[in-house]
Structures are given as C-alpha cells and as structure tokens.
C-alpha cells in the first residue's frame with residue numbers, strides 16, 4: 001500500500017456503501033463496539049485499520065495542529081459548565097484534548113483504533129481529568145452520566161447499522177439534559193470541488209497552502225482512491241440524518257455551522273426528547 005490520507009480531509013468522493021466485511025473481531029463483524037481486540041497482521045479492510053496505520057492523515061504538522069485546535073475550540077463552546085462530563089466518541093489523536101479538559105470536569109476520550117488509543121493513554125495519563133477508553137467500555141459506563149457527547153467526523157466511516165448502535169450507546173449515556181454534537185457529516189450532493197475548496201481555504205487561513213497542494217497531488221497518486229472506492233463512506237442529507245437521530249430516540253436540529261473546517265459538512269445537535277409534562281411534574 002502507498003500513502004494514505006485522512007478521508008475526512010480528502011477531496012475524493014466516496015461510494016455510498018461499504019463493500020467489504022471486516023476480518024477483524026467478532027464484534028466488528030456484528031457492527032458494534034469495535035476495536036478492543038484485533039487479529040494480528042496488517043489489515044486494511046476497514047476504516048479503523050486505516051486510522052491505525054501509518055497513514056499521512058494530515059498534509060503537514062500545521063494542518064494537523066490547526067485541525068485539532070479548531071475542533072477543541074468548538075467542543076469547548078458546547079460545554080455547559082465547568083463541572084461537565086464530556087465524551088469524545090472516536091476522538092482520533094485528540095492533540096488538543098487538554099484545551100477541552102481545562103474547560104470541563106472530566107473528559108472521556110474513546111477511540112476504537114488500538115494503536116491510536118495506546119498513544120492517547122501515553123499522552124494523557126498525567127492529566128487526571130482525562131480518561132481513555134475503548135468504545136466497548138462505554139457500554140459499561142453509568143447510564144445518564146454524560147453532559148456533552150461529541151462524535152466528529154466519525155459517522156461517515158460507520159455503516160448505517162454501526163451508527164445506529166453508536167447512537168444507542170450515546171443516548172443511554174446522555175443525561176436528560178445532555179447534548180450530542182454530531183459533526184462533519186458529508187452531504188450526498190457535495191463533491192470533489194467543494195472538499196478541495198474547503199481544504200484550500202483552511203490551508204490559506206493557517207499557512208499551509210503549499211503543503212495542501214502537494215497533499216492533493218500525493219493523494220491523487222496514492223492507493224487511497226482505490227481504498228476509498230473499495231470500503232466507501234456514508235453520506236447523509238439533512239433530512240436523512242434527522243430521521244436517523246429520531247429513530248434513535250433523540251430530538252435533533254442542524255446547527256448553523258459545522259464544527260470542522262468544511263462548511264459544506266453538517267453538524268447536528270441532538271438529545272433526549274424533552275417530556276412535555278416535565279415542568280408540570282416538577283412544579284407539583
């Protein structure tokens with residue numbers, strides 16, 4: 001395999017459905033709670049394996065740092081109070097996690113890719129506000145214990161069934177007043193040009209235009225387009241995602257702006273439905 005880049009940052013348009021089955025774990029095959037155990041040896045047949053590989057996720061260090069700073073700053077803007085419990089679902093390298101931890105009471109980082117998760121443990125063990133967990137471990141956490149859950153640039157890598165299972169896990173964990181911020185959802189009608197323009201705009205703002213141009217060429221010449229064709233990504237319209245969140249038992253709206261740099265991608269704000277009689281019951 002040649003070099004890989006982060007699909008979230010790539011301008012290449014995906015296919016609608018994933019065509020391969022995972023050869024990894026029993027629970028990855030069943031589409032739930034992935035990534036705590038893997039068979040040995042290189043396997044590039046799902047996005048978790050991709051993210052655990054020595055890919056070139058970002059076009060440069062400037063790009064990578066700017067990405068994580070942007071996401072952390074936007075997560076902080078959704079933290080309701082300084083004692084909040086925050087969950088970052090499939091957080092990746094989470095290089096700016098300390099910014100988020102400084103603004104809340106406890107930050108739980110979860111990541112299915114075991115190599116990435118190992119680096120998170122090493123990096124954040126000294127910070128007593130940060131816990132690193134696998135996605136499977138979320139199933140054993142206390143119900144209604146999370147104030148804010150963030151799932152940024154993750155849904156497109158999950159099959160629709162995996163995403164439903166992920167929503168069920170998050171819904172169980174959210175407090176009745178809790179919020180899910182679901183970010184970076186690619187829309188079906190946005191193609192190559194939109195993603196390239198977004199990347200170049202972000203690069204211009206953060207001073208890595210040359211790196212971005214080189215990265216685009218490198219991506220076009222790498223094995224990445226084939227991988228993306230073979231595995232595929234999921235895209236949703238606004239109505240489709242709102243329906244999916246409703247089917248998961250959450251009320252949701254589309255946020256005015258995406259939490260990632262790509263303005264054509266969507267962010268949704270979701271939570272448990274407010275019971276109409278909640279106020280009346282409290283007043284009695």
Ligand SMILES: C[S@@+](CC[C@H](N)C(=O)[O-])C[C@H]1O[C@@H](n2cnc3c(N)ncnc32)[C@H](O)[C@@H]1O
Nearest residue numbers: 008047048051090091092113152153154157158
């Ligand atoms: C583009 S990175 C996003 C990381 C981080 N949330 C961010 O905003 O930078 C995609 C993440 O999705 C995770 N991922 C890929 N396939 C997944 C799956 N099927 N289920 C859960 N997470 C998955 C990867 O391990 C990786 O952490």
